[in-house]
Amino acid sequence: MSINRVNISGNLTRDPELRMTGGGTQILAFGVAVNDRRRNPQTGEWEDYPNFIDCIVFGARAEPLSRFLSKGSKVAVEGKLRYSSWETKDGQKRSKLEVVVDEVEFLSSRNQQGGGAPAFQQGQQAPAYSAPTPAAPQAYPAPVQTPPSAEVYDEDIPF
Numbered sequence: 529m530s531i532n533r534v535n536i537s538g539n540l541t542r543d544p545e546l547r548m549t550g551g552g553t554q555i556l557a558f559g560v561a562v563n564d565r566r567r568n569p570q571t572g573e574w575e576d577y578p579n580f581i582d583c584i585v586f587g588a589r590a591e592p593l594s595r596f597l598s599k600g601s602k603v604a605v606e607g608k609l610r611y612s613s614w615e616t617k618d619g620q621k622r623s624k625l626e627v628v629v630d631e632v633e634f635l636s637s638r639n640q641q642g643g644g645a646p647a648f649q650q651g652q653q654a655p656a657y658s659a660p661t662p663a664a665p666q667a668y669p670a671p672v673q674t675p676p677s678a679e680v681y682d683e684d685i686p687f
Contacts, residue, residue, distance in 0.1 A: 533607075537604040537635065538561045543599045555590060556590035556593055557583070560580075562579050563576040584627070603633065604633040607627040611625050
């Protein structure tokens with residue numbers, strides 16, 4: 529038995545590219561950058577090394593996803609690996625490994641690029657939020673804080 533499942537999260541490296549096959553199947557292609565941390569042998573410092581992963585979505589989900597994804601968007605992707613190899617016109621052998629996407633989770637909103645604060649137009653204020661006013665004042669009892677009756681040890685925790 530073999531398992532072919534991939535979970536990655538990172539930022540889109542480019543705007544998604546939507547195209548269609550001759551048979552009418554929609555294809556959405558995009559790249560995701562994920563970091564790997566390694567210790568630099570010369571300095572001893574930890575450094576981020578980016579990995580660039582090609583992702584592809586087939587079918588009816590491709591077009592709607594293209595409207596929500598853009599360069600810099602933070603996403604979590606689940607899918608399976610697919611290996612492709614081919615020969616170019618000048619005889620060079622090429623290959624690539626890509627993720628055929630089953631699920632995409634948006635980790636930043638449409639107004640956020642790369643997970644930062646929401647983007648607002650110049651001169652536009654952020655929406656103001658206020659707590660609802662209660663109809664009548666209510667008295668709430670003070671919470672009772674009692675210490676645990678017995679000491680808890682690490683061995684007692686079931687995980």
